[in-house]
Amino acid sequence: MRTGGPGLRTTRPGFASQTCRTRSLRWHAHGGAFWDASCACVPYGDGTTPGRPPTSLDIVGHELAHGLIGSTASFAATGEPGALGEGSADYAAARTATIQSAIELYGASSAEATRVAAAWKAVNVG
Secondary structure, three states: EEEOOOEEOOOOOOOHHOOOOOEEEEEEOOOOOEEOOOEEEEEEEOOOOOOOOOOOOHHHHHHHHHHHHHHHHHOOHHHHHHHHHHHHHHHHHHHHHHHHHHHHHHHHOOHHHHHHHHHHHOOOHH
């Protein structure tokens, strides 16, 4: 068993079959957030990007999607592969945010939340 940080232990596989939790870290020298494959973590900045806190659901979903994409597809960070990675992360973040919004507005077992999840599934996202 590996540790995912102080006091964090799990045997459930994470990204790239790691047996550690994905961590979120505060990092004040940056305005946004990014996926860091070297530590399987998302460092968050100080929020200096106006109107977009780096911990909003769409940003968190986007950055965590990079971890999933990196452990499965291994796209390069530049050129067309980089664009595919960014686009895939955007779709994953949009899926997460719209499903969560439907749940918050209508309830987890509502017909509306079920339809939103089904719509994403219909286009093979989720």
